[in-house]
Amino acid sequence: MSQGKTKFTEDVGIEVPLICGAMYPCSNPELVAAVSEAGGIGIIQPISLTYVHGHEYRAGLKFIKSLTSKPVGFNALIEASSQIYMERMKKWVNIALEEDVKFFVTALGNPRWVVDLVHQVGGKVYHDVTDRKWAMKALDGGVDGLICVNNRAGGHLGSKTPQQLFDEMGDLGKPLICAGGIGSPKEFQDALKIGYAGVQLGTRFIASKECKTHETYKDAIVKAKEEDIVSTVKISGVPVSVIRTEHVKRVGTEAGPIARWLLRGRKTKHWMRLFYSLKSLRSLKHSSLKGENYKDYFQAGKSVETIDEVLSAGDIVKEFADSLAPTS
Numbered sequence: 001m002s003q004g005k006t007k008f009t010e011d012v013g014i015e016v017p018l019i020c021g022a023m024y025p026c027s028n029p030e031l032v033a034a035v036s037e038a039g040g041i042g043i044i045q046p047i048s049l050t051y052v053h054g055h056e057y058r059a060g061l062k063f064i065k066s067l068t069s070k071p072v073g074f075n076a077l078i079e080a081s082s083q084i085y086m087e088r089m090k091k092w093v094n095i096a097l098e099e100d101v102k103f104f105v106t107a108l109g110n111p112r113w114v115v116d117l118v119h120q121v122g123g124k125v126y127h128d129v130t131d132r133k134w135a136m137k138a139l140d141g142g143v144d145g146l147i148c149v150n151n152r153a154g155g156h157l158g159s160k161t162p163q164q165l166f167d168e169m170g171d172l173g174k175p176l177i178c179a180g181g182i183g184s185p186k187e188f189q190d191a192l193k194i195g196y197a198g199v200q201l202g203t204r205f206i207a208s209k210e211c212k213t214h215e216t217y218k219d220a221i222v223k224a225k226e227e228d229i230v231s232t233v234k235i236s237g238v239p240v241s242v243i244r245t246e247h248v249k250r251v252g253t254e255a256g257p258i259a260r261w262l263l264r265g266r267k268t269k270h271w272m273r274l275f276y277s278l279k280s281l282r283s284l285k286h287s288s289l290k291g292e293n294y295k296d297y298f299q300a301g302k303s304v305e306t307i308d309e310v311l312s313a314g315d316i317v318k319e320f321a322d323s324l325a326p327t328s
Contacts, residue, residue, distance in 0.1 A: 004324045007175040008197035011124045011144060012103045013071050015039035016321045017198030018188070019147075019177065020205045020313070022075030022105065023155065023299070025052040029060060031210040031313055033067035038317035043073040043105055046092045053212070057092060061099040074101045078109035097121055105147060106138075115142040126177065130158030132168040145175040147200055152181025154203045154241045154301030157231065166194050183303030185323035192324075201316075203300045208313045217298050220245070224304040232297070243298040 006017045018040035020032065025048050032042030042064075049060040064072055074096045076089055093104070093114060102123035106114050115125045119142070126145035127138035135146050148165040149158045158165070162178050169176055175197035182188055182199045191199050206213055207221045220243050230248065231239040242248055311319075 004321060006192075006197040008145060008177065011175065012041055012073070014041050016317055016324075017192070018317060018320055019043060019073070019105075019179075019198065019200040021155075021179065021200045021202040022048075022073075023202050023206065024048050026202075026206050026211055026213055027075075028053045028210070028212040029055065029064045030067065030212070031205060031208065032072055033064050034208075034210045034313035035205065035317060036070045036072050037068040038314040039070075039321060040317045041071055041073050041103060043075050044096070044101070045075050046089075058095050058099065061096060061101070065099065071103060072101060073103035073105055076104055076106045076111075076114050078106055078111060078114065093117060097123070106143070111138060111141040111143055126175075128179070129169075131160065131165070135169050135172060139172065139174070143174070145177065145197070146172070147177040147179050148196075150178065150180040152302040153179055154229075154303070155299045157239055157241050157301070162191060162196075163194060166196060170195055180301055181303050184306035185320050187303065187306065188320050189323055201303070203303045204307055204316060205313060206300070207307050207310050208316060209310060210313045218310050220298050221300050221304050221307055222309060224300065226302045226305040229300060229302050229304060240297075240299060241301050243300050243304070245296055245298060247296050 004016055009015065009017050016039040020035035020040060020042040022043040022045035024045055027043065027045035027048040029049065032044055035042035044061070044064065046057065049055050050057050055063060074093070076093055078089060094117065097117060102121065104114055104118050104123065104125045105128065106125055107128035111125055111127050118125050124144040126147050127141070127143040128147045128149055129135045129138055130149050138146060146169060148169060149156065150162045150165055151157055151159055157180060162181065166176060177198045177200050178191035178196040179200035182191060182201050183204045188199055203221060205211060207218045224243050228244050229241050230244045232242055232248065233239055
C-alpha cells in the first residue's frame with residue numbers, strides 16, 4: 001500500500017485517510033463537500049443540516065452532492081433516549097441511503113439496525129468508541145471499523161491517549177481511526193505511525209474558510225492553547241471539551257447536586273442528558289453563528305495548540321496529504 005492508502009481509504013473510496021467529523025452546529029454543507037472534494041471525507045450531521053443551516057433534509061443532501069461527486073458520510077447518533085428522535089433518525093438514515101450515501105458513523109447506541117441497512121447496499125459503518133468495552137459491543141453490532149475518541153478530542157471526549165486506545169484495540173482486526181488532538185500534519189503522521197488507518201478532525205475544520213461559524217469562534221481557536229481547553233458536563237451531561245471563555249469561567253463546568261444525582265441513575269441519566277442536550281442546542285447554535293457576545297460554548301479540542309491560522313478546507317486536506325508524500 002502507498003503511504004496514503006489504508007484499509008479505511010479502501011473501505012470508503014477516498015484518497016486521503018482523513019475525516020471531517022460531524023459537528024453540531026458547525027457541519028454546514030459547504031464544509032462537508034469541500035473536505036470530500038479535496039480527497040478526504042466530510043460527514044453530514046443531520047441536525048446541523050436542518051436545524052442550524054436551514055435545509056430541508058433531502059434537499060440538503062442533494063445540495064451537498066451537487067458540490068462534490070466524491071463520497072460523503074452520515075452521522076447517526078443512535079442512543080434510544082427518545083422514541084420520536086429514533087424514528088426520525090431511522091427516516092434520515094433511509095433517505096441518506098436513497099441519496100447514495102455509503103459511509104455511516106454511528107455513536108451512543110447499538111449500531112446493528114444501521115449496519116443491517118447499510119450492508120444491504122454495500123456500504124460501511126464505523127462506530128465511535130472510547131475503550132475496548134464499547135468496541136466489543138460495536139463489533140457485536142457488526143461494524144466495519146472503529147473511531148477511537150481519545151482524551152484530546154473536542155466535543156465529546158474519551159479518557160485515554162491515542163496510544164492507549166490503539167494498544168487496547170489494535171488486535172481487533174478492524175480499521176481504527178484516531179479522533180482527537182489532530183491539528184497539524186505532524187500529528188497526522190504520528191497517528192498513522194502508531195498504526196491507525198486514518199484520523200478524524202473537527203477543531204481544525206472549524207477554523208476553515210468554508211465553515212460558517214462566527215469569526216470570533218475561529219479566532220478563539222487560533223488564539224487558544226492546549227491549557228485553555230476544559231471539560232464541561234453542562235452541554236450534554238457527559239464530558240465535552242470547550243474553550244475556557246469568560247462565560248465558561250462564570251458558569252463553571254460541573255453539574256449541580258440534583259443534576260449529579262440524576263446523572264448517576266440508570267434511567268434518570270438518559271432524561272438528564274436529554275434535558276442538557278435540548279437546553280444547549282439553541283445556545284450552541286447562537287454562540288457558533290453570533291459569536292462571543294452570546295452566552296457561548298465554543299467546542300474545541302487540544303489540537304488548538306497547533307492551529308495558528310484559518311485556511312480553506314481544501315488547503316488543510318492538501319497540507320495533510322502532502323505530508324504523506326515520500327521525500328527524495
